[in-house]
Amino acid sequence: MPDPLEGAGLAVDVQDVSKRYGRRWALAHVSLQLRPGDSLLLTGHNGSGKTTLLKVLSTTIAPSLGAVKVFGSDAKVDREAIRRRVALLSHANYLYEDLSAEQNLRLLARLLGDDAQAQVPTLLDKVGLKARAAHAVREFSAGMRKRLAVARLLLKRPQLALLDEPFGELDPAGIAQMEGIIRDLKTGGTTLVLATHLVEQGQALCSRRLHLSEGRVAQQ
């Protein structure tokens, strides 16, 4: 029977990807296809390969074996095309400690182009950091850093959002706000890959699930 996804305009097409760190295989023969607008919940124990898979999809790291295409662009050939359409919310927040919240966002906006500048105040307001916009990130709590990292992700208006433990470090109000943001992304047609240990919350937000165990797909 032919693969129904074959030939379709896939958002994510991962073919037999493996990633090795030293002697350890963090990912082993993982394949995955997502259509535009799909939302995938990525689950697994610590060290199961969730973060590695998200980094491979974002082109932060290159796979040791296998092929990755995002919106038709090959990760080996055209990383920049992928990076323009993808945003990663990671454990590392990519923030400069000595810049203010607003300066961090304006830096990214300058790299993205003039249109993004106008969004900065709106996004600071959206993540509840408007009053602290001029404060250095160094003064922020872990939860505030996470909110700013979310604003950074939204500024990119990604077509594929990769969210690694998006609820971590957030208080209950922050978690509720994050759920709202993820729903808005879905409604806007953004393809989502969400890695979390909070399976119930994740399942409420995603239509598909992929469980990783020791770098391999254990359940799909």
Add this chain to the structure above:
Amino acid sequence: MNILRGAWVILAKDMLIEWRTRARLNALLFFSLATLFLFSFAGSSDTSLLRQNAAGYLWLAVLFASVLSMGESFRIESENSALDGLRLAPADPRSIYLGKAWGNAILLWTLAVVLVPFMIVLYDVSLTMGLPRLLGTLALGALAISAPGTIHASIASNARARDVLLPVLLFPLLVPALLSAVRATALVIEGDPMDQLTSWVRLLIVFNVIYWGLGFALFPRVIED
């Protein structure tokens, strides 16, 4: 995004961080001043000998400070994986190289300029060929240290012994640049009756062209996986 525009954004970011903290410039200034003082104490009490070696002492102070400066410029990129954030923005790796290397060169040039009055007082020298020529020589020397220094600082930033690795990698490469910068600066100080300055400046320019070209071409490979 245009490579030069991206480089300008990265440079402006580095200058803004420097301005907000001023930690790096202050530390470098005190470190280099201490180095200049130590050379004057450790060297001969003969003022003519100190005067003769003044250019060398100035450039050694700048060279030692450059290791701290360039290491620090990549420490802020390692914190929170900010460099990955720039890569994923996406900023062209060549823009990142140019922006950071320009920033390092500006900082080293500023440092060298600030050290000049102290060199004049400590080593009793005069600028026989004038200040503009000295500023130009200092600029070429700062650019020559920064071009290979930036790429090696990015390599060393991922290593465990990064503080040791950077000078070990960088100093041997910089011998021709250091030699040219010291000789050119010495001629600006002492005068140039044999018209040798042009040759040393040309050597510095050639060094700059080679290493800025190499850095521009190789940096993407250094920071990608």
